[in-house]
Each structure stands twice: as C-alpha cells, then as structure tokens.
Amino acid sequence: MSEHITVGGVAVDTRHWIGGRRVASAATFTDVSPIDGAVLGEISRGGPAEVDAAVTAARAAFPGWAATSRAERAAVLNAVADGVEARLEELALVETLDNGALLRSHRRGVMPRVAHNFRFFAGWLLDLGREDFDTRGHTNHVTWDPAGPCALITPWNAPLMLATWKTAPALAAGNTVVLKPAEWSPLTASLLCDIAAAAGLPPGVLNVVQGYGAEAGTALVEHPGIRRISFTGSVPTARRIATTAAPNLTPLSLELGGKSPLLIFADADLDLAVDLAIEQYDNAGQVCLAATRLLVESTIEEEFTRRFLERAAALVQGDPRDEDTGIGPNIHPRQVEKIDGFVRRAVAAGARVLTGGGPNADLGGLYYRPTLLTGVAQDAEIVQEEVFGPVLTLQTFDTEDEAVDLANDTRFGLAATLATGSRERAERVSARLVAGTVWVNCFFVRDLQAPFGGSRESGVGREGGDWSFDFYCDIKNTVSAPNGWAPKGWNGHG
CATH class of the missing domain: 3.40.309.10 (Aldehyde Dehydrogenase; Chain A, domain 2)
Structure with a gap:
C-alpha cells in the first residue's frame, strides 16, 4: 500500500495518526470519488489494535495537555485555524473529490467554518466561567475540569466541518481526542493531522483512526479508557453505541437524524x-x-x-x-x-x-x-x-x-x-x-455560541458555547468556609 496518494494535486497520507506519528495497517479499504467513480486510494483500515494504541496515546498525553493554561491551549487552536486557512484551497478540493459536495461551498463556507470552529472555541475558552456565589457566607467556585480522552465519530456529509465542530471544543477543554472519520470520506481528517502537528499540538493529543464502524468504531466506544463519546449519524448506529458504552457509563452526546x-x-x-x-x-x-x-x-x-x-x-x-x-x-x-x-x-x-x-x-x-x-x-x-x-x-x-x-x-x-x-x-x-x-423566514443560520442538538430520536444533549464545555468537562463546585484560612492556633498577630 502506498503511504501517500495524490488527490487533486494534493498529497494525502493514507495511514492513521497515532501518538504524533503515522501508523499503517495491514488491511485497507478503497476510497472512491462519488463524482466519477475514480479510485482515490487504499486507506489504512484500523481495528481494535489501532484503537487501543490511539487511546493509549491519548491517555498518556492527557495529563500534560490538561495541565496547560487556557492561554496556551487557545494559542495552539488559533495556530491550527491559521493552518486551515493557509491550506483552504487544498482542503476544499480534496473534500469535494472525496464526498462530492460543491467546491464553491467548500471554498466560501465550509472550510472557513472549519477555521472558525477552532478560533471560536479558543476564544470562548478564555472567557469561560461564572462569578463565585455565596451560600450562607460560604463561597462557591465553579470550574470546568478536563474529562479525559474523547472518542469522536463523525459522518461523511460534511467531514471536516463536523469533525472540527467536535474536536475544537474537546481540545479547548483540555481533553485528548481519538477521531474516527467516516470511511466514505476520510481524507481531510488526515490533512488535519498534518496541520495540527505543524501548529504545535503535542503528540497524542489528537489521534485519527480510519476504518469501518463495526471494527474501529465499536472498539473505540467500548474502550474503558474513553471518557466522552460524541457521535453524529443515524439512530440505529447511536443505539448500538449507547448499548456498547453503557457498561463503562461513558457520557454520550448524540446528534442524529431528522425529518424536519x-x-x-x-x-x-x-x-x-x-x-x-x-x-x-x-x-x-x-x-x-x-x-x-x-x-x-x-x-x-x-x-x-x-x-x-x-x-x-x-x-x-x-x-x-x-x-x-x-x-x-x-x-x-x-x-x-x-x-x-x-x-x-x-x-x-x-x-x-x-x-x-x-x-x-x-x-x-x-x-x-x-x-x-x-x-x-x-x-x-x-x-x-x-x-x-x-x-x-x-x-x-x-x-x-x-x-x-x-x-x-x-x-x-x-x-x-x-x-x-x-x-x-x-x-x-x-x-x-x-x-x-x-x-x-431563514434557514441554516448557525452560531457556535447557540445550543445545537435534537429532541426525541434526533439526539441526546446539546453542544455549542457553554454547552460544549459542559459536555467535554467534569464540572466541579468548590465550596469554601468563611474565615477558614488562619492556621490552627494563630491569633492574628504577626
């Protein structure tokens, strides 16, 4: 299997991205352009072994990434956005060839939104918080603590935009990520890995495992090292994910189908x-x-x-x-x-x-x-x-x-x-x-600070703005007693 393919004149690595390096699989799957049926390339097909390696890398990288300051994380995310903008034309063309959506839409709307996903959540992170409040003289202080490695499973209809809609807040929150892109449109996720590495994202913070849902997807959502699962796709698949994740009590965010x-x-x-x-x-x-x-x-x-x-x-x-x-x-x-x-x-x-x-x-x-x-x-x-x-x-x-x-x-x-x-x-x-x-009197006007999700069988939970951080974090309230800071026996005199 060739480690690189050329798609619209753009070199794309066909291997997974695990722990900051490229990893090949013995098995592959064929990626075909819907425009004319042309074979784009043979893509590494991951399974339980690759997923376990990716989760292990994400767990190892988590303490260091979680310990970085908000300003440091925001700076890296903004650098990723810069990288997306620098390669916008390449990303647009590769994604059009991979999933068949209009090139003009990718150029003018979708890829600029990809960059905006990173910039928005970087900025939102810096302002995240609320005022301390009082309970009978006690001080309540709320914090958003990183939850841990996150499994993100994304669909084929807007591959990079929906992948980064999840990846950006998860990383901003201080988590590490294992992303499984849809097998019908995996290519721009591979390019994102190159962009993120060039932007200074530490090894293991973002990992991408390509493959089929029944193999890589199932292994990912059942892995005990995963602390959050965000999925966009069909209701039947969501039911299987929820059942598989249930033994580990892994929190889920599900954005599912519609009949609007x-x-x-x-x-x-x-x-x-x-x-x-x-x-x-x-x-x-x-x-x-x-x-x-x-x-x-x-x-x-x-x-x-x-x-x-x-x-x-x-x-x-x-x-x-x-x-x-x-x-x-x-x-x-x-x-x-x-x-x-x-x-x-x-x-x-x-x-x-x-x-x-x-x-x-x-x-x-x-x-x-x-x-x-x-x-x-x-x-x-x-x-x-x-x-x-x-x-x-x-x-x-x-x-x-x-x-x-x-x-x-x-x-x-x-x-x-x-x-x-x-x-x-x-x-x-x-x-x-x-x-x-x-x-x-309008359609598809979406602001990242607004809650997004579905009711009934269209989903579980909301993401966007504070709602994304509420999902991707463990929210902690620290309650401090009044006048509780003097050492025992201290009389208040120097």
Missing part, C-alpha cells in the same frame, strides 16, 4: 418560501437538518408548487467542481440505492412525482434528480423516515393547529423552519414545535 418540516403559511413572502424550499436540496439532500417535508397552506398550494417547479427545473446538476453546478452527486452507490428505494416504494403506495423521481440518466453513476412527491399520507414511510437525499414531500394544511400537528407527527425533532409574515404567528408556532432549532 418547512411550514409555509399563506401570509408568507412566497418568493422567500420557494427559496427556502429549494435550499433543502443543498448537498444533494445529504443534510441532517434539511426540511424535507414541505407543509403548505392549501390556499397557496397551486401557486407555490408552480414557482417551486420552475426553480427546481433551473437547478444545474453535474460536476461539483463546476461553478454553475447547483446539485452534485450522492456519496455512494448504497446511498443512491437507498434513496431510490424510498421513492419507488412511495410511488407504489400512491405518491405522485411532480419532478425528478429517479437517477439522472444523462449523468449516470450517483447523480439523483431533485425530487418532489405529493399525494403522500402522514403515516407513509416517505414522510416518517429520513431519506438523506434530494427528495422532498409536499402536504397541505388548512389551519395553524393542523400545520403544527403535521410538523410534530414524526419520531424526530432536530429542526423546523417556518415562513410567515406574522410575528405573532411565528412566536405561537415556534413555541409549539418539537425541535432543537427553529428557523423563522
């Missing part, structure tokens, strides 16, 4: 509502937050649908490296098969295809046409289950109560979006929606 609604009321700006709906095709529909259920007030259904279909027809599908492309490929043949299965079963059950409905025969491979289905029942699979592809459903409602009931009638609760011209309605409806995030 977009509620469009008759008093909404209809052009804005169509913009919001079309935006749900972002990243070929591979966004956990996507509002894939369009709930439209019946009096505007016809006009909304006409405008939506015009906009959908204008979307350019093709190579994500092209500036004009609006929707690229899906990540993997298994994902396309899953998406198409949902659509075919929905049509067999009576759904009508208003646009799309299958793979793009002109492009072949992994390009699935942006799809809109109507005539679907509320209890239909296509309404209740996460597709994770460019597939939307359209349902209508007549009253505000009906809209809220439809919106809340799934087992998920990750996000919700609503379009309305009434501030009062927005306040009423938002208060009743079951969701971790509600967007009103």
Whole structure:
C-alpha cells in the first residue's frame, strides 16, 4: 500500500495518526470519488489494535495537555485555524473529490467554518466561567475540569466541518481526542493531522483512526479508557453505541437524524418560501437538518408548487467542481440505492412525482434528480423516515393547529423552519414545535455560541458555547468556609 496518494494535486497520507506519528495497517479499504467513480486510494483500515494504541496515546498525553493554561491551549487552536486557512484551497478540493459536495461551498463556507470552529472555541475558552456565589457566607467556585480522552465519530456529509465542530471544543477543554472519520470520506481528517502537528499540538493529543464502524468504531466506544463519546449519524448506529458504552457509563452526546418540516403559511413572502424550499436540496439532500417535508397552506398550494417547479427545473446538476453546478452527486452507490428505494416504494403506495423521481440518466453513476412527491399520507414511510437525499414531500394544511400537528407527527425533532409574515404567528408556532432549532423566514443560520442538538430520536444533549464545555468537562463546585484560612492556633498577630 502506498503511504501517500495524490488527490487533486494534493498529497494525502493514507495511514492513521497515532501518538504524533503515522501508523499503517495491514488491511485497507478503497476510497472512491462519488463524482466519477475514480479510485482515490487504499486507506489504512484500523481495528481494535489501532484503537487501543490511539487511546493509549491519548491517555498518556492527557495529563500534560490538561495541565496547560487556557492561554496556551487557545494559542495552539488559533495556530491550527491559521493552518486551515493557509491550506483552504487544498482542503476544499480534496473534500469535494472525496464526498462530492460543491467546491464553491467548500471554498466560501465550509472550510472557513472549519477555521472558525477552532478560533471560536479558543476564544470562548478564555472567557469561560461564572462569578463565585455565596451560600450562607460560604463561597462557591465553579470550574470546568478536563474529562479525559474523547472518542469522536463523525459522518461523511460534511467531514471536516463536523469533525472540527467536535474536536475544537474537546481540545479547548483540555481533553485528548481519538477521531474516527467516516470511511466514505476520510481524507481531510488526515490533512488535519498534518496541520495540527505543524501548529504545535503535542503528540497524542489528537489521534485519527480510519476504518469501518463495526471494527474501529465499536472498539473505540467500548474502550474503558474513553471518557466522552460524541457521535453524529443515524439512530440505529447511536443505539448500538449507547448499548456498547453503557457498561463503562461513558457520557454520550448524540446528534442524529431528522425529518424536519418547512411550514409555509399563506401570509408568507412566497418568493422567500420557494427559496427556502429549494435550499433543502443543498448537498444533494445529504443534510441532517434539511426540511424535507414541505407543509403548505392549501390556499397557496397551486401557486407555490408552480414557482417551486420552475426553480427546481433551473437547478444545474453535474460536476461539483463546476461553478454553475447547483446539485452534485450522492456519496455512494448504497446511498443512491437507498434513496431510490424510498421513492419507488412511495410511488407504489400512491405518491405522485411532480419532478425528478429517479437517477439522472444523462449523468449516470450517483447523480439523483431533485425530487418532489405529493399525494403522500402522514403515516407513509416517505414522510416518517429520513431519506438523506434530494427528495422532498409536499402536504397541505388548512389551519395553524393542523400545520403544527403535521410538523410534530414524526419520531424526530432536530429542526423546523417556518415562513410567515406574522410575528405573532411565528412566536405561537415556534413555541409549539418539537425541535432543537427553529428557523423563522431563514434557514441554516448557525452560531457556535447557540445550543445545537435534537429532541426525541434526533439526539441526546446539546453542544455549542457553554454547552460544549459542559459536555467535554467534569464540572466541579468548590465550596469554601468563611474565615477558614488562619492556621490552627494563630491569633492574628504577626
């Protein structure tokens, strides 16, 4: 196996990063670009041995990293952000080739956000804390103590952004990390290791083990040396992780799937509502937050649908490296098969295809046409289950109560979006929606100081701002008695 591959002119190491050095495995897995099916390289495939070595390295590095001052940790994280910015073009191109998302999005939004993840949590760390408070003359002093080695398991749809959304606060808190990136998009995690080492992150503080969930992932979450587990992915995988981690009572943060609604009321700006709906095709529909259920007030259904279909027809599908492309490929043949299965079963059950409905025969491979289905029942699979592809459903409602009931009638609760011209309605409806995030007349506006996570089966816990440090730390309260500092027998005179 070659230790390096060249992806878009960028050299990428195919080995794990453990204890500050590259480590190869005898077994490998093949990484393929979803753009054209080209093989990008053979990647080291880790298992229990590599995971144990990584956790051992993280445990050995933990005392030294935890003992560094907040200012020292913040300086290293800012240096990592500098490194990301210096290699932004390389990171953007490698990730586009690896997971098929739009190159312009990686350049303008995703990779700048990666750098911001490190800068934000470095800055937040410096201001973390609260005033001491009094209890009957006793002083309460709250501290955030590093918890220990953290297992971070990240998905393939936004690989580096979501990896650093977890890694940055974990490191800022004084923890060490073992990161397992998704096997369908592992390459930018390898580049991050090079950047972090160049920024001065000590050996063993960040470790990356590549491989499959059943092998590397399971070994990682069941390891007794892990003190925190943060996972973004599917509900079935989260259940397995929770079961595996239970014997060690390892605290979990789980950001899971969604089946989010977009509620469009008759008093909404209809052009804005169509913009919001079309935006749900972002990243070929591979966004956990996507509002894939369009709930439209019946009096505007016809006009909304006409405008939506015009906009959908204008979307350019093709190579994500092209500036004009609006929707690229899906990540993997298994994902396309899953998406198409949902659509075919929905049509067999009576759904009508208003646009799309299958793979793009002109492009072949992994390009699935942006799809809109109507005539679907509320209890239909296509309404209740996460597709994770460019597939939307359209349902209508007549009253505000009906809209809220439809919106809340799934087992998920990750996000919700609503379009309305009434501030009062927005306040009423938002208060009743079951969701971790509600967007009103906007979508995907995320601030790192805000809590992020899901309700119901969309997740456990919240991360962002103080919530990230609450999870990645052991929070301690030290209570001191009043006037308790004089040595025994001391009379107060010099």
